[in-house]
Amino acid sequence: METPREPHFFKPLLPGFQSGVEIPLDFYSKHIQGAEINKPWKLRSDASDQIWEVIREGRTLTKGWKEFTEAHDLRIGDIVIFKHEGDMEEADADDAPTFSYDYCFLAEVTATNQKDDKMFLPVEAMWCGALNQQCKEVKLVNKEGKSWTASFGFSESDGAYYISRGWRKFCRDNRCTNGALFVFNVVGDGTTTPLLCVCTERKECTELLINHFSRIDGSIASTSRN
Numbered sequence: 001m002e003t004p005r006e007p008h009f010f011k012p013l014l015p016g017f018q019s020g021v022e023i024p025l026d027f028y029s030k031h032i033q034g035a036e037i038n039k040p041w042k043l044r045s046d047a048s049d050q051i052w053e054v055i056r057e058g059r060t061l062t063k064g065w066k067e068f069t070e071a072h073d074l075r076i077g078d079i080v081i082f083k084h085e086g087d088m089e090e091a092d093a094d095d096a097p098t099f100s101y102d103y104c105f106l107a108e109v110t111a112t113n114q115k116d117d118k119m120f121l122p123v124e125a126m127w128c129g130a131l132n133q134q135c136k137e138v139k140l141v142n143k144e145g146k147s148w149t150a151s152f153g154f155s156e157s158d159g160a161y162y163i164s165r166g167w168r169k170f171c172r173d174n175r176c177t178n179g180a181l182f183v184f185n186v187v188g189d190g191t192t193t194p195l196l197c198v199c200t201e202r203k204e205c206t207e208l209l210i211n212h213f214s215r216i217d218g219s220i221a222s223t224s225r226n
Contacts, residue, residue: 007027007030007031007083007084008081008082008084009023009024009027009081009082009145009147010079010080010081010139010141010145010146010147010195010197011079011080011145012079012141012143012145012185012197012198012199013069013074013078013079013080017069017074018066019062020057020060020061020062020065021060021061021065021080022059022060023056023060023061023082024145024146025059027084028059031084032056032059039055039056040053040054040055040064041054041055041061042054043061043064043065043068045072048071048072050071052064052067052068054068079141079187079195103124103125103128103129103130103185103186104184104186104199105121105122105124105125105184105186106122106181106183107119107121107181107182107183107184108179108180108181108182109177109178109179109181109182110179113167114167114168114171114172114178116164117164117166118162118163118164118167119162119163119164120155120160120161120162121161121162122160123160125160125161125186126159126160129188129189129190130186130188130189130190131161131186131188131190132190135152135193135194136151136153137149137150137151137152137193138150138152138193138194138195138196139193139194139195139196140163140167140170140184140196141195141197141198142170142174142198143198143199148166148169148170148173149166150163150164150165150166150167150170151163151164151165151166152164152194163196182198183198183199184197184198184199185198
């Protein structure tokens, strides 16, 4: 799942993904806008010699997409890379089962980490198989599938991984305010560039948010009693 050279975008699969997949606006504007609507497009993957015909309605691939997802056993939380080749779209769906999706973490946007352009991951990230100290960059992927490249490093003094030189831009481009929370789902195989995908729909991600707000509510209650 190396980053392709062709025009491409990442698409995290969220609940309801079988009904259609939306092409990110920036990608659509640069590479697709103006093409004939409702003309069958061809979709293929490295996992099969078969070609699926899908219909594009506006920015959404609809009819035929469900059959493609079923043929590749795609599920919520999977990441698909779409590469554009004229009227052909190649989807690297075959890579998904080999990647790790077993680690989520909560990140808070703060004035300090935006100013320093540096955001630390929890210490527990050391045990995530998709990350290691040889990794020098990561891709931050928002819900729309747009990605940002950021530097990645390890602090010996803090005993933790961190994201830098790209974190601030990710926050600004996504119009984040101080105090905004992201749940990142780490995707990778330990050898290629990891993806840190924004996702709140998975059970594990939802639990992180619930636990976070429970701690805040408990702290407020304790303070009010004092």
